[in-house]
Structures are given as structure tokens and as C-alpha cells.
Amino acid sequence: MRSLWYGGDEVFCPCCEGKFRMFLPFGAQQRTNAICPKCLSLERHRLLWLYLKNKTNLLSKNLKVLHVAPEYLLKKSISVLPNISYLSADLQPNEAMVQMDITDIKYPNNVFDVILCSHVLEHIPTDWQAMAELCRVLKPGGWAILHVPLDPKLDKTLEGSSDLSPEERERLFGHHDHVRMYGRDYKEKLEKAGFTVKVDSYAQELGIDNIKKFGLMADEDIYFCTKPLSSA
Incomplete structure (x- = not known):
């Protein structure tokens, strides 16, 4: 069928x-x-790949990339690029090249040129700690895309208590193992961790015809994070 x-x-x-x-x-x-x-x-994968190809230096510059919880279809495309030194990482030891807890990354400061981390932070109770660690291992002048489920109708992120049932998490956050639903304050959270953040409404930039053609969510933004050169 x-x-x-x-x-x-x-x-x-x-x-x-x-x-x-x-x-x-x-x-x-x-x-x-x-x-x-x-x-x-899915919509987020297509949006991210379009953005990476069209609005970053991923295809044109020699870069050391950390890909957290790697999506197979993106890993397959990025890891074979001749200009990329690629490292995938996941909390589960058999899901990536290295096992990594992003709240406690066992790498020194200023290692990676690029960090990609999509739909991970909403699973982590201490997300602020993960954001700070990702910023720490990013090189000054490097960039990261930390993509999360986000409800633009929420001014503030909706946090869940530890005693919520899976059914309540599904109702509140859209999935049984999510611990929050991010709101428009997500940018402030990333900035507090040390990033400079540009909220890029790339889907809107592409226009309604391309939103339909590529199967995108019209209100999904890219949070493009950079580490200030002054962090060196």
C-alpha cells in the first residue's frame, strides 16, 4: 500500500x-x-538538512563535528563529507561512536567546531547543565544547533515534576518520556549557558510553496547558537 x-x-x-x-x-x-x-x-529533519546545506559552512569548511543522539539519515549524509571530522555520541553505548552524558562531557574545553543536538534536551532534567557543557566543548567562533520541541504559545517553558505519570507527560509534553515543553524563553536559557543565539525563522523564509513542497512546519524555527570569540 x-x-x-x-x-x-x-x-x-x-x-x-x-x-x-x-x-x-x-x-x-x-x-x-x-x-x-x-x-x-520528519519535518524537523528536512528543515535541519536544508538549513545546514544552505545557511551554514558545513559543506565548505574543514570542521570537527559532534553529533549528539545522531539521526541515521543525517549521520549518513554528514559523516561521509570529506571536509568533516565526525564524532557521534549517545548516552546508550551501542547507538553511536562514543558513549556520552552531555551533562558531564569527558572532553576538554574548545574541541568542536560544530555541535548538532536535536530532540535531546527535553529528556534531561538538568538541561541547563547539558547546555553549559555543550557550550564549554564548542570552540570560540564555533556554532551549534540545539533543536527541541517548542510551543510558541508558551511564554515560559513548562517543567514537569518527577512524580508525573507517563500519561501525564504525554498529555503535557507530547511524549511519555519528556520532562518539559519548551516555550519562547528557550533562547534565554541558551544565552544563560553562554551561547549567542539567533532565532532563524527559516521555514518562513522559504515561503509557503516550499513549506508545502518540503513538508515543513511553518512555525518551526532554528536556534542557531554561536560561542563568542571572547570565550577563548
Whole structure:
């Protein structure tokens, strides 16, 4: 049945470069036009890959990259780039090249040119500690994209207590093992950790036609973080 979705060229997946009639529904709320029928990329993966290719130096400069909790389809594309020295890391020992607790990173200061960390911080009770550690190991002048689920209607991040049931977490945060839902104060949290932050409404910049073509969320922003040169 899934092969029926392959015919057509109304949408385009930048991750696998496949053309389809539409993306498939996905998620608890069955978001329409969400998941690629070929590579299984979601909206956030497609947005991030477009941003990395079009608005960063990832493809053009020799960079040492730390990829936390690596998504397979992005790891596959980034790790083979000839200009990239790539290291993947995960809390689970068999999920990446090295095991790493990002609240206590066993690397010295100023090691990585780039850090990619998507949909990880919402699982960590002491997220402030993880943000500070990621900033510490980033080189001055380096950049990071720390992507999280975020509700733009929330002024302040909604934190959950440790005694919440999985069902309550699902209701409040969208997933049973999330400990918070970030709000618009996420930028301030990153800045407090030491980053300079640009909130880039890249999906909006692409325009409504490309939002539909690439299967993006119109209100999803990129939080582009840099470490000040003065941190050296």
C-alpha cells in the first residue's frame, strides 16, 4: 500500500532527494504531510538538512563535528563529507561512536567546531547543565544547533515534576518520556549557558510553496547558537 504514495512529484524530500505525491501522516495526532515514505525523515529533519546545506559552512569548511543522539539519515549524509571530522555520541553505548552524558562531557574545553543536538534536551532534567557543557566543548567562533520541541504559545517553558505519570507527560509534553515543553524563553536559557543565539525563522523564509513542497512546519524555527570569540 505504501508504494501508492510514491507516484507524483508534488513534494520533495531534501534528505533522500525523493519525489512523491505527498508525505505520509505521522505522530499521535497523525500530522498530515509529515514523514517521508522512503527515508522516514520528519519535518524537523528536512528543515535541519536544508538549513545546514544552505545557511551554514558545513559543506565548505574543514570542521570537527559532534553529533549528539545522531539521526541515521543525517549521520549518513554528514559523516561521509570529506571536509568533516565526525564524532557521534549517545548516552546508550551501542547507538553511536562514543558513549556520552552531555551533562558531564569527558572532553576538554574548545574541541568542536560544530555541535548538532536535536530532540535531546527535553529528556534531561538538568538541561541547563547539558547546555553549559555543550557550550564549554564548542570552540570560540564555533556554532551549534540545539533543536527541541517548542510551543510558541508558551511564554515560559513548562517543567514537569518527577512524580508525573507517563500519561501525564504525554498529555503535557507530547511524549511519555519528556520532562518539559519548551516555550519562547528557550533562547534565554541558551544565552544563560553562554551561547549567542539567533532565532532563524527559516521555514518562513522559504515561503509557503516550499513549506508545502518540503513538508515543513511553518512555525518551526532554528536556534542557531554561536560561542563568542571572547570565550577563548
